[in-house]
Amino acid sequence: MQPATVPLASPAHNAPHTVPAPGALASGLPAAVAAALWRGDQLGAPVAATLSSGFAALDAVLPGGGWPCHTVTEILAPQSGMLEWRLLGPLLRQVCAGGRSVVLVGPPRPPHPPGLRWEGISERQLVWVQTETPAERLWATEQLVRANACGAVIAWLPQVRTEQVRRLQVLAAGCAGPVFLCRPASAAQESSAAPLRLLARVGPDWALRVDVFKRKGPPLGSTLHLPSVPGGLQAILTPRLKQPSALLPSDQPRDAAPAPTPKVDHVVVSAPAPSARRLRLAH
Numbered sequence: 001m002q003p004a005t006v007p008l009a010s011p012a013h014n015a016p017h018t019v020p021a022p023g024a025l026a027s028g029l030p031a032a033v034a035a036a037l038w039r040g041d042q043l044g045a046p047v048a049a050t051l052s053s054g055f056a057a058l059d060a061v062l063p064g065g066g067w068p069c070h071t072v073t074e075i076l077a078p079q080s081g082m083l084e085w086r087l088l089g090p091l092l093r094q095v096c097a098g099g100r101s102v103v104l105v106g107p108p109r110p111p112h113p114p115g116l117r118w119e120g121i122s123e124r125q126l127v128w129v130q131t132e133t134p135a136e137r138l139w140a141t142e143q144l145v146r147a148n149a150c151g152a153v154i155a156w157l158p159q160v161r162t163e164q165v166r167r168l169q170v171l172a173a174g175c176a177g178p179v180f181l182c183r184p185a186s187a188a189q190e191s192s193a194a195p196l197r198l199l200a201r202v203g204p205d206w207a208l209r210v211d212v213f214k215r216k217g218p219p220l221g222s223t224l225h226l227p228s229v230p231g232g233l234q235a236i237l238t239p240r241l242k243q244p245s246a247l248l249p250s251d252q253p254r255d256a257a258p259a260p261t262p263k264v265d266h267v268v269v270s271a272p273a274p275s276a277r278r279l280r281l282a283h
Contacts, residue, residue, distance in 0.1 A: 051178060054090020055226045062196070063216045067091055067178045072169045074197040078185045080156055081108035083200045085119070086228045087208060088180065092152065093120035100151025100177065103127045103144055106137040107156055118230070134159045145171045145179055156182045166193040188213065206230075 050066035052059055059065045067073060077083045092102050102125060104111065113123040127150070131137045134157070141155040145168060153175070157164075160181065172179045181194065188199055197214035203225050210224040229237065 051091055051094060053087075054094070055224075057224050058210065058212075058226060061212055061215070061220055061224070068196060069176060069178050070173050071196070072165065072172045072179045072181060072194045074165075074181045074183055074187070074192060074194040076183050076185045076188055076197065076199045078201060080158065080182055080184065083202070083208060084154070084180075084182050085115075086230065087198075087200050087210070087226075088154065089119045089121070089228075091178070095151035095177070096120070096122050096125045098151065099125075101125045101127055101149075102152045102154070103129060103150045105129045105141050105144065105153065105155035106131045107154075115230070138164060141179075142168065142171060145175045148175045148177075150177060152177045152180070154180045154182065158182075158184050158187075162191055162193070169193045169195075206233075 049069045050062070050064035051069065052066045053062065062068075075084055075087065095102055097120070102121070104127065106129065111123070111126060111128055116123060116126065129140050129144075131140055137155060137157055138160060141153065141157065144150060144153050160183065165181065168179065168181070185199060185201075188197070192214075194214070195216055196212075199211040199213060201209045201211075203209035206227065206229040208224075208226045208228045210226055212220045212224070
């Protein structure tokens with residue numbers, strides 16, 4: 001019996017396939033479908049509403065021109081409890097002005113009402129949920145997002161896991177306001193279901209250095225420098241103190257980190273020499 005033979009593909013089958021240009025592809029679709037088409041090299045449009053961040057440079061690179069609602073946004077910082085207020089202050093002022101409440105879950109430091117008043121944030125609309133364990137922080141955050149009873153939720157979850165962030169992202173779809181998760185800078189190396197992730201650091205001249213390393217769109221290759229003078233200092237800083245980098249030597253980078261302080265494990269104190277003791281006693 002002769003073995004079965006399989007016919008070879010004709011040369012027409014091996015011809016290179018031409019991929020149509022994105023514009024040509026969109027032109028052949030219905031208008032409603034073409035309007036909803038998003039390409040990976042374009043800044044995506046949000047499905048839900050957005051709120052302005054208060055920083056024009058940041059709004060320009062965020063999908064939809066602001067902080068997204070109905071979703072989770074991660075804010076990473078080297079030291080928690082400091083830069084988050086400066087970055088989110090304009091948004092919180094906007095939420096409070098609209099009569100909505102802002103809920104804080106597990107902040108590493110108690111809120112400072114006088115400083116919040118300088119930022120235009122009323123303590124009457126600020127709810128602080130004090131928790132003791134990571135499990136309590138996560139549970140409280142999930143209940144608040146599910147209830148959809150506040151204008152914004154800010155939760156400090158340094159030990160949250162990937163599947164837990166994914167569950168919060170699913171719950172946030174039914175939350176009208178933005179949901180922020182504050183995590184350490186080391187979490188940038190971990191995967192996350194949050195559609196928007198930012199890394200905030202201290203910059204020169206009272207500025208914030210912000211890296212948007214995950215968004216719906218092409219990666220942002222540059223670092224944003226956002227002016228962020230604390231409200232209590234804005235009225236008392238002199239022009240020279242508003243730009244302290246001008247006082248640095250010209251050969252030193254303005255955004256260079258300070259030299260680390262040497263670590264001292266122990267200190268040895270020796271007694272004075274016997275001759276020195278005798279001289280003092282003789283006097």
